[in-house]
Amino acid sequence: xxxxxxxxxxxxxxxxxxxxxxxxxxxxxxxxxxxxxxxxxxxxxxxxxxxxxxxxxxxxxxxxxxxxxxxxxxxxxxxxxxxxxxxxxxxxxxxxxxxxxxxxxxxxxxxxxxxxxxxxxxxxxxxxxxxxxxxxxxxxxxxxxxxxxxxxxxxxxxxxxxxxxxxxxxxxxxxxxxxxxxxxxxxxxxxxxxxxxxxxxxxxxxxxxxxxxxxxxxxxxxxxxxxxxxxxxxxxxxxxxxxxxxxxxxxxxxxxxxxxxxxxxxxxxxxxxxxxxxxxxxxxxxxxxxxxxxxxxxxxxxxxxxxxxxxxxxxxxxxxxxxxxxxxxxxxxxxxxxxxxxxxxxxxxxxxxxxxxxxxxxxxxxxxxxxxxxxxxxxxxxxxxxxxxxxxxxxxxxxxxxxxxxxxxxxxxxxxxxxxxxxxxxxxxxxxxxxxxxxxxxxxxxxxxxxxxxxxxxxxxxxxxxxxxxxxxxxxxxxxxxxxxxxxxxxxxxxxxxxxxxxxxxxxxxxxxxxxxxxxxxxxxxxxxxxxxxxxxxxxxxxxxxxxxxxxxxxxxxxxxxxxxxxxxxxxxxxxxxxxxxxxxxxxxxxxxxxxxxxxxxxx
Numbered sequence: 001x002x003x004x005x006x007x008x009x010x011x012x013x014x015x016x017x018x019x020x021x022x023x024x025x026x027x028x029x030x031x032x033x034x035x036x037x038x039x040x041x042x043x044x045x046x047x048x049x050x051x052x053x054x055x056x057x058x059x060x061x062x063x064x065x066x067x068x069x070x071x072x073x074x075x076x077x078x079x080x081x082x083x084x085x086x087x088x089x090x091x092x093x094x095x096x097x098x099x100x101x102x103x104x105x106x107x108x109x110x111x112x113x114x115x116x117x118x119x120x121x122x123x124x125x126x127x128x129x130x131x132x133x134x135x136x137x138x139x140x141x142x143x144x145x146x147x148x149x150x151x152x153x154x155x156x157x158x159x160x161x162x163x164x165x166x167x168x169x170x171x172x173x174x175x176x177x178x179x180x181x182x183x184x185x186x187x188x189x190x191x192x193x194x195x196x197x198x199x200x201x202x203x204x205x206x207x208x209x210x211x212x213x214x215x216x217x218x219x220x221x222x223x224x225x226x227x228x229x230x231x232x233x234x235x236x237x238x239x240x241x242x243x244x245x246x247x248x249x250x251x252x253x254x255x256x257x258x259x260x261x262x263x264x265x266x267x268x269x270x271x272x273x274x275x276x277x278x279x280x281x282x283x284x285x286x287x288x289x290x291x292x293x294x295x296x297x298x299x300x301x302x303x304x305x306x307x308x309x310x311x312x313x314x315x316x317x318x319x320x321x322x323x324x325x326x327x328x329x330x331x332x333x334x335x336x337x338x339x340x341x342x343x344x345x346x347x348x349x350x351x352x353x354x355x356x357x358x359x360x361x362x363x364x365x366x367x368x369x370x371x372x373x374x375x376x377x378x379x380x381x382x383x384x385x386x387x388x389x390x391x392x393x394x395x396x397x398x399x400x401x402x403x404x405x406x407x408x409x410x411x412x413x414x415x416x417x418x419x420x421x422x423x424x425x426x427x428x429x430x431x432x433x434x435x436x437x438x439x440x441x442x443x444x445x446x447x448x449x450x451x452x453x454x455x456x457x458x459x460x461x462x463x464x465x466x467x468x469x470x471x472x473x474x475x476x477x478x479x480x481x482x483x484x485x486x487x488x489x490x491x492x493x494x495x496x497x498x499x500x501x502x503x504x505x506x507x508x509x510x511x512x513x514x515x516x517x518x519x520x521x522x523x524x525x526x527x528x529x530x531x532x533x534x535x536x537x538x539x540x541x542x543x544x545x546x547x548x549x550x551x552x553x554x555x556x557x558x559x560x561x562x563x564x565x566x567x568x569x570x571x572x573x574x575x576x577x578x579x580x581x582x583x584x585x586x587x588x589x590x591x592x593x594x595x596x597x598x599x600x601x602x603x604x
Contacts, residue, residue: 006334006602007035014341017595018588019348027341030203034337037204038330042084042177043322044204048197048230050209051185052220054242054280058211059083059180061280062315067290068146079162080200081153081182086168086177091145093152094164104398106571107131111144114151118144156192173216176323181205202227202340206333207236207322211278214243214256218263238274238318239264245279245307245464248298253277253307268604274321276314279307338603345596349589356585361475363578369472371568377562378465387457388549391450395541398446402439403534409435410530411523423519427526440537446468447541451548459483459554462559475570480563 014027049055056068063083091103093110103110107130107256112119122130152158153167159165167500174180183200184193201208208230212218230237244253257275264273284290286308296304410432416597417423426432513521 003038003330004332007031007038009598010338010341010604013595013598016591017345017348018592019344023344026336027344030337031171032048032272033203034330034334037333042179044179044181044200044206045322046181046183046205046208047211048183048184048186048201048208048225049242050187050213050216050219051183052150053211053213053216054278055182055211057280057284058209058240058242058278059182060289061278061283062173062180063169064173064289065171066284067169068342079153079159080164080196080204080300082164082166083174083178083180083182084166084168085171087170088141088168089170090168091149092166092168093162094166095161096163097161103142103148107144114148115144117534118147171321178319178322187219188226197225198229201233202336203333205233206330207233207238207239209238212239212241212260214241214247214253217241217256217260219268225457231268232339233332234268234270236332238276239275240277242279242280244277245282245296245299250306252305253468257491263426276318277307277310277311278314279311281307283311338599342596342599345592345599349592349596352585352589352592356589357581359578359581359585361583363575365472365474366571366578371473371564371571374469374472375465375564378468379461379556383461384458384553388454388591391454391545391549392542395446395450395545396538399443399534399538402443403530406436406439407527407530410526414519414522414526417515417519420513420515420518423515423522426522443534443537447545451545454549454552458556462556467486469567473567473571475567475574479565480566 010031011028014024014031017024019027047055047059060066060068067089088104092100093103094100101110108119108127111122149165149167152162153390181200181204183197186194186197210222210230212222226234239260241257244256247253247256257277261273261275263273266271272370281293282296282304284295285292286304298424299307410426413426413429413432414423417426462481466480470478
């Protein structure tokens with residue numbers, strides 16, 4: 001299949017792929033760029049390296065000019081920077097809105113925008129000169145151009161609306177269509193820089209020059225970047241070991257290149273890596289492009305000649321290999337694109353299959369568990385009966401305890417009496433009356449608490465049912481609650497107050513009875529009267545709480561058919577919806593699988 005047919009097929013696959021719109025738009029945009037790239041005779045070489053690894057010195061060495069200052073190319077670059085051939089030096093700023101400005105045609109406006117401090121100092125004559133005079137010819141530096149370039153590639157604010165900055169230079173290295181793409185340092189802490197670099201490598205670069213500084217070869221961040229972004233095109237990468245001229249002995253340089261090759265083989269499986277010793281600073285000095293820095297005084301004349309000659313030879317070999325690889329460059333970019341699309345299609349199929357399995361499980365539950373049976377299994381009469389039995393038992397135990405507590409209290413006071421009158425006056429004492437009222441108040445409080453507990457039991461039980469229903473049928477039932485709708489008469493506050501009793505014997509016969517006899521008669525009478533009152537209170541409270549329980553059960557029985565009526569309709573509707581979703585998912589999976597099959601035919 002020829003390139004045009006492949007691109008058309010890929011466009012159809014993506015358009016019909018059912019990928020999320022954001023992914024689809026991204027792939028279509030990348031495909032358009034590949035199509036544009038196929039019509040572009042240039043070959044794009046990415047420069048990849050960490051900050052302070054020697055990127056700017058390398059680029060100056062490649063283009064044969066001391067053109068870029070250090071911080072211009074290894075600072076916090078926030079846009080993709082391209083370096084292209086032109087007969088005269090120039091700068092083009094391409095904006096995200098599609099607008100493009102050339103420095104040579106817009107000097108004054110660009111200086112005003114990006115160098116306002118310079119613009120303010122310009123005289124009227126200087127402004128007129130900048131407005132009408134064209135860009136200086138040859139490869140002579142224009143300092144204002146480089147300062148604007150420095151601002152737009154190192155300032156987040158200045159580059160916010162920029163898509164790409166292009167520097168034009170009359171370099172022989174660039175003359176045959178080579179375009180250098182500078183990227184931010186791979187060790188940048190800014191996630192935007194990482195995104196820019198990854199986009200440049202995946203969407204624009206045909207191959208890459210990976211800079212490995214001799215002082216810090218194979219850092220963790222550089223190794224991670226190679227593994228994450230360069231493995232698909234690792235055979236199109238050149239590895240340039242920079243700063244080797246700073247090593248004092250040639251044996252160190254030869255050992256270093258062997259060590260780098262062994263790491264490339266061990267870490268990334270590259271058996272014959274394209275590794276080059278790149279003494280870029282020495283190259284600039286030897287070609288007279290910069291004055292001698294004094295940093296290389298340790299090198300002999302022979303070493304300087306040998307290193308620079310070897311670098312020149314390797315650079316020419318690399319240059320010729322790059323040019324020879326033009327035809328393969330587009331195919332390599334396209335293959336990486338196809339692999340990425342293939343992985344995303346498989347991921348989307350897997351996601352749809354998981355969703356289908358989930359929906360099938362939901363559909364199975366909806367179809368195999370009738371709601372009436374589900375409710376009958378949850379609301380068991382014996383559960384409510386058991387709860388009420390516990391309620392009765394707790395109340396009776398407490399009432400019996402309070403009866404015994406009061407009985408012991410009164411009998412102890414009677415036993416402690418020293419006279420007949422004191423014994424017969426125990427029931428008239430304020431402390432006795434207060435203690436009795438407290439006991440009967442505790443009995444009422446227990447009744448009230450258990451009554452509220454019965455209400456909470458039914459309401460909480462219904463809440464538990466509703467939650468189980470929601471999780472089982474995947475239907476929210478938050479709008480259906482169980483609350484008491486009225487306050488029947490049995491709910492009014494009722495208290496059986498303690499009242500004292502006349503337990504004294506007739507005064508006429510008091511003189512004829514002994515103190516112990518009077519005490520015993522008093523205690524017997526207290527027990528009898530207390531038992532009568534407690535039984536009366538207990539009978540009343542039990543009657544009312546039984547009525548309450550019956551009332552609550554009746555309300556629950558009324559609620560159940562209402563719930564079943566409402567949600568049986570919703571369940572049937574959901575079954576129909578789930579069946580439609582199932583059919584749609586199966587259709588989508590089949591369509592995605594067909595797209596994947598078509599894509600695999602392109603791969604093979």
